[in-house]
Amino acid sequence: MEYEPLEPVIDLKKAIAQNLFHTDPHVMERGDAEKALSNSPHTLVGDFHFGGQEHFYLETHTAWAEPGEDGAMLISSSTQHPSEIQIVVARVLGVSRHKVVCQSPRMGGGFGGKETQGNTPAALAAIAARKTGKRVRVRFNREQDMILSGKRHPFYAQFKIGFDNEVNC
Amino acid sequence: MITHQPYHLTLNGKKIQITDESPNLTLLQYLRQNGHIGSKEGCAEGDCGACTVAIVERNAKGEPCYRAVNSCIMLLPMLAGREIITSEGLACHESLHPVQQAMVANHGSQCGYCTPGFVMSLFEAYYRKDLKQQWQINDQLCGNLCRCTGYRPIRDAAVEALTGRFKNGVTDPFAEKLECVKNESQLAPGQYAPTSEQFFLRPSSLKELLQMIHEFPDARLIAGGTELGVDIAKNFKYHPYLISTEAVAELKTITSTKQEWHIGAAATLTQIEETLQGEIPSIQKMLTVFASRQIRNRATLGGNLVNASPIGDMAPVLLTLDARLVVASLDGEREIPIDQFFLAYRKTALEPREILKSIIIPRQLPGRANSFKVSKRMELDISTVAAAFRVELDDAAKVKTVRLGYGGVAATPVRAKKTEQFLLNKAWNRETLTEAMAIIKDEFTPITDARGTADYRRELIPSLLEKFFDEEEFSINHNAITPIPVPATRPIPHESGHKHVAGTAVYVDDAAEPAGMLEVWPVCSPYAHARIIKRDAHLAKQMPDIVTVLMAEDVPGENDVGAVRHDEILLADKEVFYHGHLVALVVGKSQEACRAAAAKFKWNTNL
DSSP states (O other): OEEEEOOOOOOHHHHHHTTOOSSSOOOOOOSOHHHHHHTOSEEEEEEEEEOOBOOOOSSOOEEEEEEOGGGOEEEEEOOSOHHHHHHHHHHHHTOOGGGEEEEOOOOSOOTTTTSSTTHHHHHHHHHHHHHHSSOEEEEOOHHHHHHHSOOBOOEEEEEEEEEOSOOOO | OOOOOOEEEEETTEEEEEOSOOTTOBHHHHHHHTTOTTSOOSSSSSSSOTTEEEEEEEOTTSOEEEEEEEGGGSBGGGGTTOEEEOGGGTOBTTBOOHHHHHHHHTTOOSSOSSHHHHHHHHHHHHTOTTOOBHHHHHHHHTTOOOSSSOHHHHHHHHHHHHHTOSOTTOOOHHHHHHHHGGGSOOOOOEEEEEETTEEEEEOSSHHHHHHHHHHOTTOEEESSOTTHHHHHHTTOOOOOEEEEOTTOHHHHOEEEOSSEEEEETTOBHHHHHHHHTTSSHHHHHHHHTSSOHHHHTTOBHHHHHHTOOTTOSHHHHHHHTTOEEEEEETTEEEEEEGGGTEEETTEESOOTTOEEEEEEEESSOSSEEEEEEEOSSSSSOOOSEEEEEEEEEOTTSBEEEEEEEEESSSSSOEEOHHHHHHHTTSBOSHHHHHHHHHHHHTTOOOOOBTTBOHHHHHHHHHHHHHHHHHSOOOOOOOOBOOOOOOOSSOOOOOTTHHHHHHTOOOOHHHHHGGGTOBEEEEEEOSSSSEEEEEOOOHHHHTSTTEEEEEOGGGOSSOSBOOSSSSOOBSSOSSEEOSTTOEEEEEEESSHHHHHHHHTTSOOEEOO
């Protein structure tokens, strides 16, 4: 392996300054907030941030795959979202979704950390099982799980509040 | 000359012969690979307790007892001649053990993954005649992590099970078992050498042990294995030559005279706690925050000292008690005062082929003493700074003797001798203390690491001394276990509760591990962001037992696992976007083989 290290952006404020967003803005709105704010006798502006978190499910990410006939694949996954595992495995294998069966017997904890992050071990098991024609187990140990899986990411929020002089209890 | 002797162990009442397993195989690996899937792996370093099993051991009085241990860091040959009980072995026919029943009834399980481990810690507790006080329940369970249920229902289960035990007329096969093995001999010696390049030796006398050390200078000594086991299970280090101290009676015994305790270097911390019974409060206090019950059931005081870690929990305490260390070799024995034992970072005064035989601790030392451990968690944590103090005043209330012991402030556990010197013959009052705090603050130059910054440590050094000045001496809170009223009705139990407690609930890996499927090892980016210049798997593919190596080209469909947007590249080809981004996946017949092959991907940085 040869790498040329590049500058990583691992700070939210830096990412915003460089206009590096993961997705298009997600907007929820009702009424005319700008107008209401400009008509408010008082406004309060501020920001806050909180750090990322590891979900720390006791059972680390695990999946195994068993190849079947005509491109079928059976996946057993410790996931909170079996139907998404089905979709993603079908996508990485390049087969129709009906060829993929995903079962999740039970989980040793998830806490949100197994909603999307189970995709990687399940996809790896499936690709390896397809290539070798054998059953494959992918179980991340604690260190791999911490390194490889995404987390509850950090947040940075800015707010502006408008309010008047009246007390309504 | 070593002759290979297979050994036996008893698992849930069944005798098993071990003939050719690696001496580095852990008990947990053995259990799971052979279909005993009740015990789980959460961390592989003795921190989470999901792997807890019980073994039949001897308490400090030499009576048979059960001990909860972390099977993830216990090497299989340590179990030679021993009896192991797992959560699957507790239920008798269809009826659950009382600790299992209590866990189900009190909703002590939710996801159930930590439950078999908790059950085994409770199992040990159930047969502990010395467990009568409320604080001991928390102490018993502090080596088990639970992430969903929370600890209150589990503690309620403990209280319910423990307050209902020792009822007359109830036959209990596990209590009977302890009676049965009362007269059985102690741990037998053995030589286990499945190949000519590895062995696990268990000598039965000090002389034999010293001869073996002389004959095999490359071998590692192993006592409780709570450090070496982590090195093997977590760091994947291979230790082919091991000599166990466990059957050497001279190293295990704890004796006393009126003036001194003589503690065998291989006596476990639990045995020490049982024998000393709080006689030396600064030791007892440190024991309550020393790792966990499971670790203390295996870890030895000698191991904690020869390890010579700068933050070893007990060293600062023993420094203040003027302990002496008896070391032995084939040439004889000598005594080293503990403040001359730690020479440099992880280096002791032990000569090659010399071992720590026992620790002599003076009894009834005058004055007052205390110990403190500052860590991020109360239990099962490595200290940021540990400190122990002892001060004896003369008739004029001036300092006659003073010992200030610290861990985590220098390359070794150390005494603050400059400050001790200052305090001698001074009046023990606030004014002296203030001056001493100014001196001690500059006596050490601690470092910054994951557990604390140098500045934080520098602040802790004087403030712990102040705490000693202001606080009462430690004493155990002897409150008895408070029974919980049994509710008139109970909610419906968890649908899988009985399976969680019996270790029969099947998780994804429980179906896979015993099935002998192909295994994998990921190759991850060491950079948070980098351009990939070259990827080459051919060295890895040539390694033994490797079936294939997957890279971006091997993905038949789309190389992406993004949940909603397709923006998460599975196997990086041109660029890596996060630390740990997968670049390749080695597939082979064992994790060991895959890991060895993955190591063939060397990082070449084109800079």
